[in-house]
Amino acid sequence: MKLIRLTERLIPTALRGPRALVVGVVGLVALSGCSVGAYPVDFFQEMHYSPSVRRQEPPIMNVPVDAVAYRGFSMPESTLAAPPPYDTMSAAELIAITENGLADNPRTREVGRALFDRNCAMCHGIEGDGNGAPLLVFNFPEGKRPADLTSPATTARSDGALFAVVTNGEGTIDPPEGAANPAAWATLTNMPRFEKLLTTEERWAIIWHIRGLQQP
Numbered sequence: 001m002k003l004i005r006l007t008e009r010l011i012p013t014a015l016r017g018p019r020a021l022v023v024g025v026v027g028l029v030a031l032s033g034c035s036v037g038a039y040p041v042d043f044f045q046e047m048h049y050s051p052s053v054r055r056q057e058p059p060i061m062n063v064p065v066d067a068v069a070y071r072g073f074s075m076p077e078s079t080l081a082a083p084p085p086y087d088t089m090s091a092a093e094l095i096a097i098t099e100n101g102l103a104d105n106p107r108t109r110e111v112g113r114a115l116f117d118r119n120c121a122m123c124h125g126i127e128g129d130g131n132g133a134p135l136l137v138f139n140f141p142e143g144k145r146p147a148d149l150t151s152p153a154t155t156a157r158s159d160g161a162l163f164a165v166v167t168n169g170e171g172t173i174d175p176p177e178g179a180a181n182p183a184a185w186a187t188l189t190n191m192p193r194f195e196k197l198l199t200t201e202e203r204w205a206i207i208w209h210i211r212g213l214q215q216p
Contacts, residue, residue, distance in 0.1 A: 086200055091168065097160025100211075102204035112209030115202050119194065124149055128213040144171065144190055155214045159207055166203045169193040 086094065086101060102108055116128075123132040128149035135145065147154060147170075154162075171190025175182040194203060 086163065087167065087195060091164050094160040094164035094167075095158055097163070098158050100159045100204055100207055101163070102201055102208065104208060108205050108208050109212060111202070112205035112207070112212075115198065115206050116209045119198065120206065123191075128210060146191075149210050150214050154210075159211075162207050162210060163203055165191065166198075166206060167193065167195045 117126065120128075121132065123134055123146040125131040125146075130146045130148035130151075132146050134140075140146075169189030169191045173185055173188045173190055175185035179185060198206070
């Protein structure tokens with residue numbers, strides 16, 4: 001009760017009710033514009049950009065001197081089946097690659113599934129059929145909804161083509177009417193780029209998992 005009374009004293013009567021709702025919505029939109037994610041307005045924050053330690057949290061313990069370094073899912077460079085610098089290849093060069101650059105084994109499949117569930121299932125669905133959570137919230141325009149990764153069209157694409165999509169993103173985002181800087185929107189992709197968020201091996205592992213989802 002004391003908190004309610006204090007709130008009533010601090011908030012003028014004129015700002016309560018409908019006006020307060022409008023002010024609140026405008027404030028949330030303004031704050032979302034301050035996000036550091038991949039898009040000007042993040043409807044859901046990307047986990048990759050969340051700080052590990054926030055303000056007023058105690059400092060973390062220093063890593064022991066004799067600790068073993070941890071790198072991703074313990075997939076060393078030697079697990080790559082071929083040495084080409086995939087991240088420097090053009091889209092046309094990647095599309096021409098017909099075989100996955102990572103050797104297929106149970107560990108690769110396990111890592112691919114874990115990475116897919118964490119980074120892709122949000123939009124594409126846990127089964128890769130495109131029925132992710134955003135469909136429950138947003139009304140996607142034609143051609144903008146998350147792709148069905150199990151469709152014949154996606155299945156027919158080469159491993160390199162799928163790798164190129166995961167690496168460079170795909171699709172375009174139309175700038176909103178009256179946008180102050182339309183050119184900035186032109187640099188964004190409908191699907192985010194994962195080139196700097198996942199290693200080369202991790203992206204190839206996701207392709208192996210996608211191929212598994214495409215199996216009848």
